[in-house]
Amino acid sequence: MLDALTLDQIRTFVAVADSGSFRAGAGSLSRAQSGVSVAVANLEAQLGLLLFDRSGHRPVLTPQGEALLADARDILLRVDAMRARARGFGDGVELRLSIVVDTLFPLSAVGAALAGMRAHYPSVAIRLEVQPLGGPLQALTDQRCTLAIMVGEDFRDPRISFEALSPVSQVAVVAAGHPLAAGRGLGVPDLADHVQIVLSDPTALSEGRDFGVLSPQSCRVTSQDAKHALILSGVGWGRLPLWLVEDDLSSGRLVRLPTTALGRDGQVQAQSYLARRLDQPFGPAARSFAAALTESCRA
Known part of the structure; x- marks a missing residue:
């Protein structure tokens, strides 16, 4: 039976x-x-x-x-x-919308979508966090946010739904005055001779794994801003999102690393996703934000 x-x-x-x-x-x-x-x-x-x-x-x-x-x-x-x-x-309109954004995703796109949402739901309070690596997924599984924006396929959970947004490019860069900037055809041994600036995962989700770490001389930081600042100051090299360093590259403060060991022209691309829990209600403000963000990413 x-x-x-x-x-x-x-x-x-x-x-x-x-x-x-x-x-x-x-x-x-x-x-x-x-x-x-x-x-x-x-x-x-x-x-x-x-x-x-x-x-x-x-x-x-x-x-x-x-x-x-x-x-x-x-x-x-x-x-x-x-x-x-x-x-x-x-349900009626949410009192608050909590969002956790991957450090690799441009906040300008998030801000534009939030502005669009608030035009329709001005009473909704907003809580926004920026987290690297497993941070957005952990926030969702811990029910500390309604929505998360994640980049890449390294972190998944069957309780979470994912909707593709847009690709995010990362480029391997170094300060113009760094010794690596003058190199040509650099290989992994050349990169390993210098400090690599690496983001630390605030969660245990990547325990035992390193993402793109090539140098035994690593300097681990907790934010993208810190990573950007240390690379600009010449402490070491690392990957940064292209949207963050376009002005630095144009002005010559940063240069792309001349290597094919880190992608063609030192560039790699990953897909970004809008993620949410399958077992949590999706209110009108969250739907409005999701629609605005999805539309802007398609433009």
């Missing part, structure tokens, strides 16, 4: 699997342990198989339980997304 399955049973199954025990699962659901055990047992009876091996001190997922856990998560994700969408239809 698969039609007798309930969302409560499926949610309880996932809670026990995530927490590692019936007791901890009951605590996460604020329910009695006996009720959680009964819900999982009823689910097993309806499915006709065991989801957990209970022979040890703690319940362990059976191979069938492991396989069905992904389906259970997908069901809950879709149901939560449907509920959020339904709430959004009935």
